[in-house]
Amino acid sequence: MASSMSGSTAARTVLITGVSRGLGRALAVELSKRGHTVIGCSRTQTKLDSLQSELTSPDRHLLLAVDVRSNSSVEELARVVMEKKGVPDIIVNNAGTINKNNKIWDVPLEEFDTVIDTNVKGIANVLRHFIPLMLPNKQGIIVNMSSGWGRSGAALVAPYCASKWAIEGLSRSVAEELPDGMAVIALSPGVINTEMLESCFGASASPYQTPEAWALKAATMILNLTAADNGASLTV
Ligand SMILES: NC(=O)c1ccc[n+]([C@@H]2O[C@H](COP(=O)([O-])OP(=O)(O)OC[C@H]3O[C@@H](n4cnc5c(N)ncnc54)[C@H](OP(=O)(O)O)[C@@H]3O)[C@@H](O)[C@H]2O)c1
Secondary structure: OHHHOOOOOOOOEEEEEOOOOHHHHHHHHHHHHOOOEEEEEEOOHHHHHHHHHHOOOHHHOEEEEOOOOOHHHHHHHHHHHHHHOOOOOEEEEOOOOOOOOOOHHHOOHHHHHHHHHHHHHHHHHHHHHHHHHHHHHOOEEEEEEOOHHHOOOOOOOHHHHHHHHHHHHHHHHHHOOOOOOEEEEEEEOOOEOOHHHHHHHHHHHOOOEOHHHHHHHHHHHHHOOOHHHOOOEEEO
């Protein structure tokens, strides 16, 4: 196992939100192959069940149905994680959603709210309940999934862009609140062919890299992050 554990010598416990499909799922599978322990959440129980059996050493991992928009559900997640696995070494705030392509004045009110509630408030919920668990040991790496659209603008996805710009600002600000030894990083994953990309690119999504190819690079990069990366905006 150690020989395939590139980018890291020690086995880590990694909490990933949004593991039912796309980037989160591929990253969970890749980390399990490298001998790390995955704590994963998303809303769809059936997809969590299928992921559990796909992970290497299925019993080592903890997958729970949690909606990150719910502060009380994330609080309960933190309680269960502490009881069963202890403080995660790494958190990847990956769960996210995008509005259907539309000019801002045609985006339904509820859809705008869902993007902000998931992409911004969902991450804040995780930070609220997990950072205090990491503080006593002054250890922990937090990766907040940003986007190229968190650093540029694009027509038809203004709510999504706004949410990812918020994550860049949130991450840099929280970085100034953490003690030495911890780090929070905003990570743009690049462009990957997932359901989210299909939503905004349509058929043009298919030539892009697969989540599995992405996860090979992303896992190594994430496992190599250190406290020296605190406050950085990085790209896979
Ligand atoms: N794909 C790209 O090219 C790209 C580019 C830039 C940034 N990103 C970012 O990368 C991350 C992953 O994107 P993706 O392309 O893999 O998207 P995706 O295929 O749509 O997957 C999104 C994941 O988030 C979960 N999720 C959504 N809402 C949730 C909620 N309220 N609570 C818990 N889990 C929730 C979904 O699971 P359930 O529906 O089962 O809950 C799913 O597992 C996102 O933050 C996205 O903004 C992606």
